[in-house]
Amino acid sequence: MEKINIQEKFSLFDETWTPKIIAESNGQLVKIAKGEGKLVWHSHENEDELFIVFKGKLTLLLRDGAVTLHPGELFVVKKGLEHCPVAEEETHFMMIEPASTAHTGAVVSEQTVSVDNQTHI
Amino acid sequence: MEKINIQEKFSLFDETWTPKIIAESNGQLVKIAKGEGKLVWHSHENEDELFIVFKGKLTLLLRDGAVTLHPGELFVVKKGLEHCPVAEEETHFMMIEPASTAHTGAVVSEQTVSVDNQTHI
Numbered sequence: 001m002e003k004i005n006i007q008e009k010f011s012l013f014d015e016t017w018t019p020k021i022i023a024e025s026n027g028q029l030v031k032i033a034k035g036e037g038k039l040v041w042h043s044h045e046n047e048d049e050l051f052i053v054f055k056g057k058l059t060l061l062l063r064d065g066a067v068t069l070h071p072g073e074l075f076v077v078k079k080g081l082e083h084c085p086v087a088e089e090e091t092h093f094m095m096i097e098p099a100s101t102a103h104t105g106a107v108v109s110e111q112t113v114s115v116d117n118q119t120h121i
Numbered sequence: 122m123e124k125i126n127i128q129e130k131f132s133l134f135d136e137t138w139t140p141k142i143i144a145e146s147n148g149q150l151v152k153i154a155k156g157e158g159k160l161v162w163h164s165h166e167n168e169d170e171l172f173i174v175f176k177g178k179l180t181l182l183l184r185d186g187a188v189t190l191h192p193g194e195l196f197v198v199k200k201g202l203e204h205c206p207v208a209e210e211e212t213h214f215m216m217i218e219p220a221s222t223a224h225t226g227a228v229v230s231e232q233t234v235s236v237d238n239q240t241h242i
Contacts, residue, residue, distance in 0.1 A: 001196070001197060001199070003188050003189075003190055003194050003195065003196045004194065004195040004196065005193060005194050006173075006193050006194070006195060007193050022195070023171070023195060023197055024169075024197070025169040025170075025171040025197045025217065025218075026149060026168060026169045026218070026219055028147060028149065030171070030195070047147060048146040048147045049146075050144070050146040050151070050217075052127075067124050068124075069124055072126060072127045072128050073124050073125065073126050073127070074124065074125040074127060074143070074144060074151070075122070075124045075125065076122060076144055076145070076146045078122070096146065096171075096217065097146075097147070098147055
């Protein structure tokens with residue numbers, strides 16, 4: 001494989017809450033996404049979801065509070081934990097999760113991008 | 122869990138080629154390390170190893186060439202691929218790999234830090 005420049009990959013798309021796959025490792029996909037506004041409440045029953053923020057500010061609302069991630073901060077949403085991502089400004093972040101992970105868990109909304117429709121860039 | 126500030130974690134240690142565990146997700150460990158000089162040639166027979174560089178310059182020598190990673194660049198060393206990490210200057214990088222991954226594969230050198238001796242910070 002080739003090395004991947006993460007910023008360069010962010011420059012390739014504008015959609016928000018639309019994960020793009022940039023690498024695979026041990027059956028897990030490395031995805032990047034832009035966020036602005038609010039996604040939906042959901043959980044992943046069988047998968048942990050690792051977040052790293054590169055630009056902006058990503059708040060993960062949790063049922064018992066919230067975590068706000070700035071650039072260079074990392075958080076793991078453990079399997080089963082309900083969360084709702086919110087970004088007040090344009091935010092760039094990475095997710096690392098098993099290939100099986102559904103975008104918005106068992107919840108299907110207009111924002112949901114099925115695993116089959118998540119493109120490699 | 123708490124959110125993790127990656128730079129703050131780098132400030133907690135000075136050793137080189139000594140992975141520190143900062144998070145776990147889906148049975149994989151998120152580790153950070155500093156590099157300066159050269160590690161040893163090795164491979165991981167059963168595990169892919171994901172690298173992201175945060176500071177400096179990490180060269181992964183491969184038997185058929187080399188990949189040099191700058192800050193913000195990512196590379197996955199696929200299982201079985203022989204590699205030797207080299208850093209000409211102080212370099213900070215992250216690795217994400219299964220908990221089972223031996224530091225220098227089947228090779229044991231003075232630099233090897235066994236999985237049991239890799240500390241959580």
